[in-house]
Amino acid sequence: MPPVLELKNVTKIFQLKKGLFTKKKLYAVNNVSFEIQKGEFFSLVGESGSGKTTISKLILRLLKPDEGEILFLGKNIFKMKGEELKDYRKKIQVVFQNPYTSFNPLMKVKDIVKEPLDIHKIGSKKERLERVEEVLSLVNIPVEFMERYPDQLSGGQRQRIGIARALAVNPEIIIADEPVSSLDVSIQAQIINLFLKLHKELGITFLFIAHDLNLVRHLSDRIAVLYKGEVVDYGKTEEIFTNPKSKFTKELINSIPPIEF
Numbered sequence: 592m593p594p595v596l597e598l599k600n601v602t603k604i605f606q607l608k609k610g611l612f613t614k615k616k617l618y619a620v621n622n623v624s625f626e627i628q629k630g631e632f633f634s635l636v637g638e639s640g641s642g643k644t645t646i647s648k649l650i651l652r653l654l655k656p657d658e659g660e661i662l663f664l665g666k667n668i669f670k671m672k673g674e675e676l677k678d679y680r681k682k683i684q685v686v687f688q689n690p691y692t693s694f695n696p697l698m699k700v701k702d703i704v705k706e707p708l709d710i711h712k713i714g715s716k717k718e719r720l721e722r723v724e725e726v727l728s729l730v731n732i733p734v735e736f737m738e739r740y741p742d743q744l745s746g747g748q749r750q751r752i753g754i755a756r757a758l759a760v761n762p763e764i765i766i767a768d769e770p771v772s773s774l775d776v777s778i779q780a781q782i783i784n785l786f787l788k789l790h791k792e793l794g795i796t797f798l799f800i801a802h803d804l805n806l807v808r809h810l811s812d813r814i815a816v817l818y819k820g821e822v823v824d825y826g827k828t829e830e831i832f833t834n835p836k837s838k839f840t841k842e843l844i845n846s847i848p849p850i851e852f
């Protein structure tokens with residue numbers, strides 16, 4: 592079976608204006624390669640500006656690479672059209688960083704979670720609502736919350752709703768882009784434990800994006816460390832922690848105190 596997702600020598604260049612008539616090339620993502628196998632918890636770690644969000648935008652086809660390929664189950668995502676592209680959009684779901692801004696405040700929880708099922712026309716009206724109940728229970732949100740609006744929820748509850756929404760269409764992979772960085776520290780551990788549970792119990796494939804290496808240590812099967820757009824360390828989590836190749840990864844390991852769960 593091919594990897595769920597594979598990046599092959601992907602480069603993304605932004606043209607920055609330097610002066611009135613001069614431009615400078617910024618290699619936001621530079622010759623990046625990694626693969627994510629089915630059922631794997633894979634983390635992409637790097638400091639601010641290292642290219643993490645650009646990579647997730649490339650995977651979501653919101654940007655096009657200047658070089659390289661991105662393959663989903665062996666198929667080039669930039670060659671997909673029509674039904675194949677719709678299917679790709681269904682199979683790759685995202686949990687965003689900020690649960691305060693990622694939902695329509697006028698939509699009830701049940702409609703927020705149901706929306707991907709509506710968009711992809713999955714199931715009958717009744718089946719869609721049953722699926723909403725099912726995924727809410729997976730993220731430990733009581734069923735009575737279905738009638739609430741986002742501003743009636745705490746930050747942690749909102750992020751659980753975001754995760755339920757991503758789960759609704761039974762995706763092949765979930766991209767979680769810094770999903771706990773806007774939450775209180777006390778809530779972060781709860782949400783991290785939820786990701787761990789979903790991965791262990793349901794075998795969901797994750798691409799988890801974070802700036803904190805120690806945060807992803809207990810979650811990840813494998814990690815890629817990004818520095819200035821390049822992958823400087825890539826491999827099994829414990830190998831990276833015991834034998835980091837790059838100076839930057841060593842600094843990351845030593846600079847941040849381990850998180851207790």
Ligand SMILES: Nc1ncnc2c1ncn2[C@@H]1O[C@H](COP(=O)(O)OP(=O)(O)OP(=O)(O)O)[C@@H](O)[C@H]1O
Nearest residue numbers: 605617619637638639640641642643644645646802
């Ligand atoms: N549309 C754009 N135009 C020009 N430069 C951009 C654009 N998007 C990103 N960049 C630059 O590309 C580099 C990588 O940005 P990116 O947002 O991918 O980093 P990041 O690792 O996700 O950072 P953060 O954790 O702060 O979100 C940065 O130097 C950023 O300023």
